[in-house]
Amino acid sequence: MTQGTHETEAEKASASGRWIEFDILLAGLTIALALWGFVELVEVARDTAPHAFDTQILLAFREAGHPDNPIGSARLEGAVRDITALGSTSVLVLVTAAAVVYLLLAGRRATALFVFAAVAGGQVLASLAKLEVDRPRPELVSHLVTETSLSFPSGHAMLSAVTYLTLGTLAARFVRGRATKIYLLSLAVLVTLMVGISRVYLGVHWPSDVLAGWCAGFAWAMLCWLAARLLQRRRTVDEGE
Template sequence: MNDNKKTKAKNTLLPAFLVAAGMGISIAFLYLFAQLAEEMLESEVESFDDRIIGFFNQFSNNVVDVIMFWITESGSIWFLSFFSLVTLSFLWTKKKDKWSIIFFIITIGGGGLLTKILKISFGRERPSINEAIDAVGYSFPSGHSMGSFLFYGFLGYLILRSNLKKPIKWTAFYLCGLMTILIGTSRIYLGAHYPSDVIAGYLAGGFWLIICLLALEYVKWRSASQKKPIRAFKEFIGRQLDHKL
């Protein structure tokens, strides 16, 4: 009987801890984004941007140009749109996971809308204009960086939640993270964005992704559980008080 109580307490405490941790991280992302945006508006990131751009310029050559071009394409609107449809088709036909489908659309679609709002709000000009690498419009935050963080981040979440073997699962998860970093790096190298634009894209994307995943996990938990979250929390607190008494 005591073992059952401990198991129930653990099952209640772990989700609460994960939610608290997720909210803490998302708030940290939001705070850092606000700080970076303020410094950008006050032109306090120029020396930082110049140093990073100067570092990447050391490696500029035709071969790296081609590699970076193809990497940046994997974060473009057409690329992410196509593979978003592939992901949705997989979730619909293979997994029958309606909640993941809904929140995937909210994550990607809402992220795209948020990117446009932020770009218009800050109105920062790009370091260079080049339609060939989708470098048009305002610069802050980087749409490629934010979009790739959301897409590959959600894909990484789906991979971690899958039944794949651990070596395959973690390899695929780290590849998703690597792609996100490489896409942001390519935007700096190709002169499409300032480094601060890319960091801002990651921070804004991280904030929105965590919020969406927390909401998805909550909805899935509610769908699988007949017990209301507040009631479960009260029962958990009651068990802890009884144990101490």
């Protein structure tokens, strides 16, 4: 092997290292921004009276002067109920279990553990946050589905973000082609957004509940990804020594 080849490989390794450093820095910054947003929304949730943007957006999904009637047809209401089910505990457990079992059968035990820990950890954090903030469900409009738990943050929005973003990011790693990667990540984001919006349409969450769920879910998913990336990097360094 010539000296020029050695230099080329060294340059590639150096460039790869710089990209990983930038990747990690960007992830850290986005986590910090998401957590800042969540903290700000906690203050909104703890106010005695609902904020104007909460009431305005919630009422925008109802017929003017009729807070019990959602906008759109009965078919739209049924479709929204179906969409919100994508963020239910039952569906998310099923999706997570299917992914974990597949990864175990494929011999990717560490990745299976990562997925389980990310989703289970998100569930624990969502439950703790609800108990800490103790915000009741909105009574401004009628609820189109029955909910008994506390309102802040939206568990559907948070756990959808954790589950679908984690699985979308993971799936994007195992496929080739930039367009396919973008499609998988975009699909994960789209499902997460649709589930969150459905909660406001159904009247069971204030918009700030959903925004907080997105912020917390995104931050947790990114934190898990960052931890996995750092562990992977450390393992690579250890193997190279």
